[in-house]
Amino acid sequence: MKRNELEKMIRRKALADMPDVYAKIDFENAFVADARPRRIRRSPVLTLSFALKAAMVLILAAITGLFILDQLETDPPVVLALETEAEVYGFQMVSATSLLSQFADADIAYAFDGGHPTTQSPGPGGPSTTGPGTDTETTTVPATIAEALVTTQIAKITEYLNTMEVMLAEKEDTTYEVAASGVEGYQWTLTFTTVDLLGETLVYRIHYNETADPEDASRRIIDGVMTMGGNEYALHGTVATEGDTVRTAFVAERGNDSIRITDLTDETGQKYRYDVVKDGADYESLTMKLLREEDSLVATIDHVTETESSNFRFRRTEDGTGFEIRYRYDNGTDVETGRMDVVVDYDEETSSYVYRYGVEAETGPSMGHSDHSGGRTDKTGGAMHPRGLSTQDAL
């Protein structure tokens, strides 16, 4: 059944039973506003009983206040964002591969609307260029646009976001599992399952071997492979145990492109540094910090160059359909802070899903709102095809 036929059927079924209440409305008397009896507040009379009750309430309030103060003064325990070995391995390997695949396709990502305002929601009475019969009424002629400084970073954020969409989901939607590999030549298969912004379940598999380092008994060596977007990425890593501390280091590479993850985790939380090499040359470095807020994984990315620095905090919205990004961007001259609300939208013209950014610059020289778009990598049927990661395909 075609989509419009489905819509017609719903309309027909719904309207078939719509009541007509026009005749039942008492038009003449309906203009009387809700008449509600006004409540008269009486001044409390000071009696012994009242005074005793008030004293008890005050004592209770004081005890509660002291208890809360005590809780606030005690440092909250550090909640590990990633707890199990599978989570630690899996997050690093999948995020590295995902970021690498994004950076490898960076030219495409930049070409797609990045950094330039493309749409602007009309304000009250604002311009609308919607043609007849369309539903979205998205304007194509922008009104006055506040050129937030961070708009120059939209393409970069889109690269990150394509990875964050995969990595950050509700805990109940995300699993990391290690099992004996059924693939010849590999001991283990790590299966990472997540849910993207469209509600699609994505599955990624990494096949790897883990062996003792013959030169260092405290280290183990990991060699594996992962397929993403039809491309195969080699994974190499080490896991070193120093007392109670376990340090991991992974490199994902394909051809002349690679990304190295260094574990910088300390008492303040789990942190990783990503060093990207593209076409054999250093491309960029960034630091990612992971936090667990309620049941959501939250990631903060810091990116610093000689001339600018940025900090982006990614968090999935409660309904799982979008992202809220808090940011601070310093272009070497000015500093801007603000937020972005990101949702996935279907672009009829390109027949593909895109990220729509609503940028709200809250402080800085260009405060205001602007809307932008960024290319979204197809998570299910294109560059990150999880169903293509069968053990046969992956190798």
Place this chain on the structure above:
Amino acid sequence: MRLFDFDGRLDALRRKDEAAFGEIYEQTKKGVYAIIVAIVKDRGATEDLMQETYMKMLANLDQYEPGRNFDAWLVQIAKNLAFDHYRKEHKTFPVDPQEQSYLFDRVETPREGTDSDLEEMLAPLGGEEREIVLLHIVSETKFKDIADIVGKPLGTVLWIYNRALKKIGKHVGREEP
């Protein structure tokens, strides 16, 4: 572009012009019906709530600011009344605790007549999906206005709508195009 001059007709309505009310009623009844039926599945209650919505609109006409989105304002009245109704019903009907995860899943009152087919079609949808689907399909409310009503960005509304149609397509056992 809005073809119907709400503010002009509301001026007349403030002067108790019943013909103006008739025009406004015809223009808005599908939206009011859609939002109520998205929340309350009881036919009798839907009728009462529609009536109550228009009575409340007339009684509170002074609270509407000309130039704003009258459709959205009226639909919000209907939505609030439908939720109030639900809450009252919920107090009087025992409910399976397992079904309390989402408000709309708990409205158990069966409907009569042909719209049981409608309920069957909409069965896989959550409350927000029902709202968006019914507002768009039944009352032909623009997605931009629906975004105002449900308080979500336009892109999210579009996505929820597309997802809901896919669910319905799967549910009725036919392939979604």
